[in-house]
Amino acid sequence: MADRISLTVDGQSYDVPDGCSVAAGVMQSTGLTFRQSVGGEARGPLCGMGVCFECRVTIDGEAHQRSCLLSCRDGMQVETGQQTASFAYASGSERRNVECDVLVVGAGPGGVSAAVSAAEQGRRVVLLDENAHIGGQIWRYDASAPTANPVDAWRTRLVDANVTITARAAIVAQPATNELLADVASGPVAIRYTKLILACGARERFLPFPGWTLPGVFGAGGLQALVKSGYDIANKKIVVAGTGPLLLAVGAYLCKRGADVTVLEQTPREKLLRFAASLAWRQPSKLWEAFWLQWHIGLFSYHPGCWVVRAEGAHQVHAVMVSDGQSTWSLACDALACGYGLVPNLELARLLGCAIDAGYVRVDATQQTSVPGVYAVGELTGIGGVDKALVEGQIAGWTAAGRHDLAADLTLARDTAENFVAALDETFSLRDELRLLPDKDTIVCRCEDVAYGPLQSHRDGREAKLQTRCGMGPCQGRICGPAVEFLFGWHNDSVRPPILPTTFAKLI
Amino acid sequence: MNYDVAIVGAGIVGAACARTLALAGLRVVIIDRAIGGGATAAGMGHITVMDDSEAQFVLTRYSQSLWTQLSPQLPADVEFVTTGTLWVAADDEEMAAVQQKHSYYQARGVVTEVLDGNQVARCEPNLRPGFAGGLRVPGESVIYPPLAAVWLIKQALACSADVRLGVTVLHCENTTLHLSDGSAVTCGAIVHATGVGADALAPGVPIRPRKGHLVITDRYPGFARQQIVELGYLKSAHGSDRDSVAFNLQPRKTGQMLLGSSRQYDTTDPSIEPVMLRRMINRALEYMPSLRGLSAIRTWTGFRAATPDSLPLIGPTAKPGHFLATGHEGLGITTALGTADLIVSHLTGRPFAIAPEPYLPTRFARSASHG
Numbered sequence: 001m002a003d004r005i006s007l008t009v010d011g012q013s014y015d016v017p018d019g020c021s022v023a024a025g026v027m028q029s030t031g032l033t034f035r036q037s038v039g040g041e042a043r044g045p046l047c048g049m050g051v052c053f054e055c056r057v058t059i060d061g062e063a064h065q066r067s068c069l070l071s072c073r074d075g076m077q078v079e080t081g082q083q084t085a086s087f088a089y090a091s092g093s094e095r096r097n098v099e100c101d102v103l104v105v106g107a108g109p110g111g112v113s114a115a116v117s118a119a120e121q122g123r124r125v126v127l128l129d130e131n132a133h134i135g136g137q138i139w140r141y142d143a144s145a146p147t148a149n150p151v152d153a154w155r156t157r158l159v160d161a162n163v164t165i166t167a168r169a170a171i172v173a174q175p176a177t178n179e180l181l182a183d184v185a186s187g188p189v190a191i192r193y194t195k196l197i198l199a200c201g202a203r204e205r206f207l208p209f210p211g212w213t214l215p216g217v218f219g220a221g222g223l224q225a226l227v228k229s230g231y232d233i234a235n236k237k238i239v240v241a242g243t244g245p246l247l248l249a250v251g252a253y254l255c256k257r258g259a260d261v262t263v264l265e266q267t268p269r270e271k272l273l274r275f276a277a278s279l280a281w282r283q284p285s286k287l288w289e290a291f292w293l294q295w296h297i298g299l300f301s302y303h304p305g306c307w308v309v310r311a312e313g314a315h316q317v318h319a320v321m322v323s324d325g326q327s328t329w330s331l332a333c334d335a336l337a338c339g340y341g342l343v344p345n346l347e348l349a350r351l352l353g354c355a356i357d358a359g360y361v362r363v364d365a366t367q368q369t370s371v372p373g374v375y376a377v378g379e380l381t382g383i384g385g386v387d388k389a390l391v392e393g394q395i396a397g398w399t400a401a402g403r404h405d406l407a408a409d410l411t412l413a414r415d416t417a418e419n420f421v422a423a424l425d426e427t428f429s430l431r432d433e434l435r436l437l438p439d440k441d442t443i444v445c446r447c448e449d450v451a452y453g454p455l456q457s458h459r460d461g462r463e464a465k466l467q468t469r470c471g472m473g474p475c476q477g478r479i480c481g482p483a484v485e486f487l488f489g490w491h492n493d494s495v496r497p498p499i500l501p502t503t504f505a506k507l508i
Numbered sequence: 509m510n511y512d513v514a515i516v517g518a519g520i521v522g523a524a525c526a527r528t529l530a531l532a533g534l535r536v537v538i539i540d541r542a543i544g545g546g547a548t549a550a551g552m553g554h555i556t557v558m559d560d561s562e563a564q565f566v567l568t569r570y571s572q573s574l575w576t577q578l579s580p581q582l583p584a585d586v587e588f589v590t591t592g593t594l595w596v597a598a599d600d601e602e603m604a605a606v607q608q609k610h611s612y613y614q615a616r617g618v619v620t621e622v623l624d625g626n627q628v629a630r631c632e633p634n635l636r637p638g639f640a641g642g643l644r645v646p647g648e649s650v651i652y653p654p655l656a657a658v659w660l661i662k663q664a665l666a667c668s669a670d671v672r673l674g675v676t677v678l679h680c681e682n683t684t685l686h687l688s689d690g691s692a693v694t695c696g697a698i699v700h701a702t703g704v705g706a707d708a709l710a711p712g713v714p715i716r717p718r719k720g721h722l723v724i725t726d727r728y729p730g731f732a733r734q735q736i737v738e739l740g741y742l743k744s745a746h747g748s749d750r751d752s753v754a755f756n757l758q759p760r761k762t763g764q765m766l767l768g769s770s771r772q773y774d775t776t777d778p779s780i781e782p783v784m785l786r787r788m789i790n791r792a793l794e795y796m797p798s799l800r801g802l803s804a805i806r807t808w809t810g811f812r813a814a815t816p817d818s819l820p821l822i823g824p825t826a827k828p829g830h831f832l833a834t835g836h837e838g839l840g841i842t843t844a845l846g847t848a849d850l851i852v853s854h855l856t857g858r859p860f861a862i863a864p865e866p867y868l869p870t871r872f873a874r875s876a877s878h879g
């Protein structure tokens with residue numbers, strides 16, 4: 001990343017590394033505050049992966065752009081703060097039509113392996129992803145180490161099998177049966193397919209606590225994604241908190257990039273030890289083995305049974321209050337990376353009418369959902385990591401290509417991977433104390449600035465939404481939905497097209 | 509007898525009736541699954557005077573004046589804003605309609621302004637250039653209907669009304685209501701403010717659901733300044749039985765743009781229909797091409813309760829003790845307050861502020877015999 005390009009932020013020009021995301025470019029240039037919330041609070045990026053809409057800025061006159069999803073271009077003009085009243089729009093092309101045998105939505109491990117498996121059987125495959133690079137979360141493109149990514153080997157296979165890869169393409173609607181509408185940078189594309197494989201992955205679960213809306217509070221995977229896209233954290237003091245194996249992966253990664261890291265895991269030590277012991281014989285992948293190792297190597301300090309009760313700072317976070325249930329203490333930090341596990345991205349499955357069981361897409365032995373011809377793989381069917389996604393992708397890809405014989409051989413491998421899901425869920429279940437963290441003024445819905453207090457009197461999520469605007473903003477409950485589900489037990493299953501904010505130009 | 513009146517339905521109409529009846533000193537109970545969960549959760553909330561018929565004009569005009577009187581008391585979250593309405597005329601034929609509307613309104617004391625093409629462009633710079641002209645109605649307003657319903661019910665509760673939420677009425681036996689939780693409520697009179705669901709408790713009510721699509725955008729404060737409606741509304745199939753779309757844009761207090769509208773009979777499926785949505789958006793883009801660059805964040809549908817003569821059903825039915833307050837089609841947010849006033853007069857004998865006859869349910873033979 002030796003090359004530098006020029007980025008103009010709020011009228012000032014800055015040098016940023018070529019290849020970095022706009023979010024990283026802005027953070028390096030003017031700091032962590034990107035916008036004013038509807039209630040006037042300063043806000044900055046949270047999720048790092050296009051889910052939270054907190055990183056919105058105006059780019060070359062176009063308002064409400066998610067800067068974490070876009071790469072900097074030389075000469076790009078960015079405005080933070082209030083969205084401007086100008087309504088520039090790229091004149092955009094007419095809707096294009098594309099046809100394929102198998103459409104795969106999401107290019108993480110599940111989607112990539114599904115696409116390769118179907119294409120190697122001679123099917124015409126289109127693979128789409130909202131991100132600028134394929135790889136999904138775990139194989140996310142790393143601007144500081146662009147080589148040595150496991151996805152490279154897969155890319156070769158995708159190319160060899162003639163898979164059409166379309167990056168920066170988000171599915172937003174279903175204009176007709178067996179047809180999906182993609183919002184692509186170059187214009188809207190309607191894709192007709194015979195079989196559809198959903199590999200939309202997961203996002204982080206965020207739980208509200210006082211101060212969680214301060215700039216400098218990120219998701220755990222969120223901060224990792226932002227660092228991979230070019231945000232420099234060398235010598236910064238970072239607290240990684242929340243729950244799940246992801247915290248260790250993130251902690252290790254941030255250390256490697258030069259940060260001083262403390263990890264706080266809400267799960268009690270005894271539960272973790274039981275989990276680690278079980279890995280010894282289950283051992284679905286090296287990643288999980290690393291869990292055990294990292295704990296003992298001591299790259300960073302790791303504290304089980306602790307959680308953040310408050311983030312503090314005037315304009316951005318400078319300290320967190322931590323509790324272990326007995327006492328609380330303060331830790332100074334430059335950033336907090338906090339995630340409470342993963343939740344599947346069910347919006348598209350819901351739009352298509354796929355049945356959902358206990359929070360995951362219901363699939364049969366061939367990964368087929370309740371909608372014939374539509375398959376789901378990876379985190380959509382249970383949070384289980386890369387091995388599960390790869391094997392499910394293969395099963396779905398082969399089944400969609402009519403090779404049930406090949407798919408059947410993988411049943412055992414999948415069952416092994418899936419056993420792991422239950423162990424994860426059990427180990428990293430959320431402790432009840434986390435429900436008590438928000439006070440009445442703590443924001444729950446960040447898009448609309450709806451606080452915890454006004455939500456408490458409502459009887460269900462729909463009533464709360466209509467009467468407080470909770471979940472009505474651009475993220476449509478992607479962030480506050482899992483939080484209110486944990487806090488109040490409300491489910492939000494109402495999905496309408498477009499499933500992501502989309503300009504009118506692209507909807508026609 | 510527990511209550512003087514039971515109101516079935518806590519949409520804007522039921523809520524308005526509850527407030528007015530409670531203020532008149534009656535013991536009121538209002539029953540619904542939730543407050544403002546039906547058409548009231550879906551409507552645009554444009555408080556507007558319409559002149560398809562004299563009776564429609566009288567009810568909308570009277571109701572609008574009641575909203576204006578109430579407005580100083582409305583809490584901020586009801587989002588009452590006097591934006592005014594701009595009727596846009598695309599050609600000379602529509603300009604003739606502008607003149608007609610203008611003289612009709614003037615004669616009845618409604619302030620309106622005729623605009624030429626340039627004035628329309630200055631008034632709403634994001635409209636495409638070259639319109640023939642338009643009619644501005646400066647006194648009209650916009651509200652957020654679900655919270656208006658909540659506020660009206662809170663006012664009723666303050667006058668010792670009761671509210672029963674989380675239940676529905678399964679059936680009525682004379683003036684006893686049987687609820688879905690197994691309980692019963694006995695009262696002197698029942699007001700059916702059940703919107704499009706009126707038929708279930710009062711079979712034979714001549715109501716047809718008329719579906720509408722809406723889209724709301726992210727926040728673009730200042731993009732449009734007033735409610736903008738095309739006059740092609742008059743010429744398009746909006747008046748007929750066929751599916752139709754018309755350009756109707758509302759700036760919300762939040763800075764969001766709410767875009768309507770479509771009209772469809774013969775469906776009760778609430779799903780978004782991509783074809784209708786596209787038609788509606790394309791129609792809007794003909795009027796306002798720069799909408800292209802705005803981000804739509806949510807779409808939804810709602811059902812208007814349409815009657816054969818486009819006038820609501822307000823008043824007693826042939827069944828003793830049963831009153832209807834439904835059939836408001838696309839104007840129920842506006843006409844809720846006038847409806848409540850009529851209902852109070854029907855129930856208490858208080859003099860009518862406007863003539864009740866055009867809205868009486870008994871004007872339709874079939875509903876007169878409902879049982």
Ligand SMILES: Cc1cc2nc3c(=O)[nH]c(=O)nc-3n(C[C@H](O)[C@H](O)[C@H](O)COP(=O)(O)OP(=O)(O)OC[C@H]3O[C@@H](n4cnc5c(N)ncnc54)[C@H](O)[C@@H]3O)c2cc1C
Nearest residue numbers: 472473494541542545546549550551552724778806808809
């Ligand atoms: C003026 C205005 C502005 C709005 N602005 C926004 C906005 O900015 N962002 C946004 O996301 N939304 C906004 N909404 C829309 C609102 O949140 C819902 O989307 C809308 O109420 C329609 O809901 P739905 O069809 O999506 O159904 P949902 O709200 O998703 O409800 C699902 C289902 O619940 C059922 N239901 C539950 N209770 C009832 C009941 N009592 N009566 C009838 N049916 C019931 C219905 O069958 C319905 O289909 C706005 C609404 C209005 C009126």
Ligand SMILES: Cc1cc2nc3c(=O)[nH]c(=O)nc-3n(C[C@H](O)[C@H](O)[C@H](O)COP(=O)(O)OP(=O)(O)OC[C@H]3O[C@@H](n4cnc5c(N)ncnc54)[C@H](O)[C@@H]3O)c2cc1C
Nearest residue numbers: 517519521546547548551554677703720810839840841842
């Ligand atoms: C797309 C669209 C746009 C519109 N725009 C406007 C506008 O700009 N201006 C305007 O003035 N009007 C507008 N309207 C019309 C307006 O929304 C309706 O006329 C109004 O909301 C009707 O209110 P209501 O209380 O009669 O019905 P609803 O709000 O539907 O309330 C009826 C209630 O009765 C309840 N109910 C039914 N049966 C039972 C039962 N058996 N037991 C218990 N409860 C029951 C339902 O749950 C529901 O809550 C629009 C409508 C649509 C669909």
Ligand code: FES
Nearest residue numbers: 048050052053068
């Ligand atoms: S940080 Fe970009 S959308 Fe969340």
